[in-house]
Amino acid sequence: MTKLNVSISAEPLFRLGNIDITNSMLTGIAVSVFLVGFSFWLSRNLKLSKSVKGVQNVAEMIIESLYNLMVSVAGEAKTKEFFPLIATFFLYILFSNWLELLPGVGTIGIMGMDHEGKTLFAPLVRPPSADFNATLGLALISVSMIQIVGFKHLSFAYFQRFINFKNPMKFVMGLLDIISELSKIISFAFRLFGNIFAGEVLLAVSLALIPFLAPLPFMGLEIFIGLIQALVFAILTLVFMNTATLPHEEEH
Amino acid sequence: MTENFVVGFTIAMGGMGPAIAIGLIVAKALEAMGRNPEASARVQTVMILGIAFAEAIAIYSLVMALILKFT
Structure with missing residues (x-):
């Protein structure tokens, strides 16, 4: 069996000053450029007709459809x-x-050697959500925006809701709320990273075992999981934002 | 050999709980949709959120297993 190449961290492609530029950073920038460019192009070419x-x-x-889904969760104004x-x-x-x-x-890349003479392989393109740094960044943005x-x-x-001296019970609940805000960061980051990275490993393993036809159902599954994870990240952020804007109830 | 056993055991134990949880969530959500089909869109959104929470636990153990295996 061919040896699998699985690396949890993103592979550095080259160095810029003191910073390693990894493949997932480049891919993230490419995705941003594509989305911004596409929206810019589309907004110049909008047509108003029946x-x-x-x-x-x-x-x-x-x-x-995204807007209607959000209205059903948070209401029109929010x-x-x-x-x-x-x-x-x-x-x-x-x-x-x-x-x-x-x-x-994940398959086209550069071969190289490390200091101990082991061969390393760095794919040119790695999805940003399969790199923990990128998902942690997204999670930090999301939780600080909340x-x-x-x-x-x-x-x-x-x-x-965090610091409350009215009675001891509320004080403890406030401390728990602080911990739950911090754990949101970890769960956001790990959920996205784990799902996408595991999907990549699953595809690589199934390709290595049986190269023909066998990976097809997994590819369908990955399309579905990619959509669900994007939806979950967005909707969870929306739900948490919605609860953050509601006044903290005084009496239970 | 022991290392492989530990990796397999981690994901097996970590997958067991969330599997039960997701089964319960979907069963209850289907029950609710059957009783009240007009609310099925709302129930579906909440169901997917609940599944995501339960699934996160499995993902934690999956990440642990991958770290144990590949580093």
Whole structure:
């Protein structure tokens, strides 16, 4: 059997000053450039008519169904406020998840040697969501935005849920709430990273065992998982933002 | 050999709990949808969120198993 090449951390391709530029960083930038460029191009070419066709129709369908889903979770007013961030999360994660299914991703790369003479392999393209640094970054953005949104809506009353001296029970509950905010970061980051990285390993193993036809059902599964994980990340952020904006109830 | 056993045991134990949890969540959600089909869209969203929470536990053990195996 051929030897599998599985590396948990992203592989550095070259060095820029003191920073290792990894393949997932480059891919992340490429995904961003693609999304920004596409939206820019589309917004220059918008047409207003009864029957929209082609690319604009598909883009409107995606945006509209996401918007309706968010309205059913958070209501119209809050959806208008949170939509840009949540939709960006969804699209960015969706595209980087689906990248792993393209042929050549994870297989075309550079061979090299490390200091001990072991051969190393660095694929040129690695989906950003299969790199823990990228998912941790996304999780940090998401959790800090939850705090910012909560503070914006409730101002200093927001911190009542964390630090509360009214009675000992509420004080302990406040400490638990602080821990739960921190654990949100870990669970956001690990859920996305684990799912996508495990999918990549699953595809690699099934390709190594039986190269023909056998990986096909797993590819279908990975398309589904990529969509579900992007949706879960976006909707969870929305739900947490929604609860952060609600006033902390005084009496139970 | 022992290392492989530990890796397999980690993911086996870690997968068992979430599997039961996801089964229970979906069973209850289907029950709710059957009783109240108009609310099925809302139930579905909450169901997927609950599955994501339960599945996160399995993912933790999967990440542990992968770290044990490949580092």
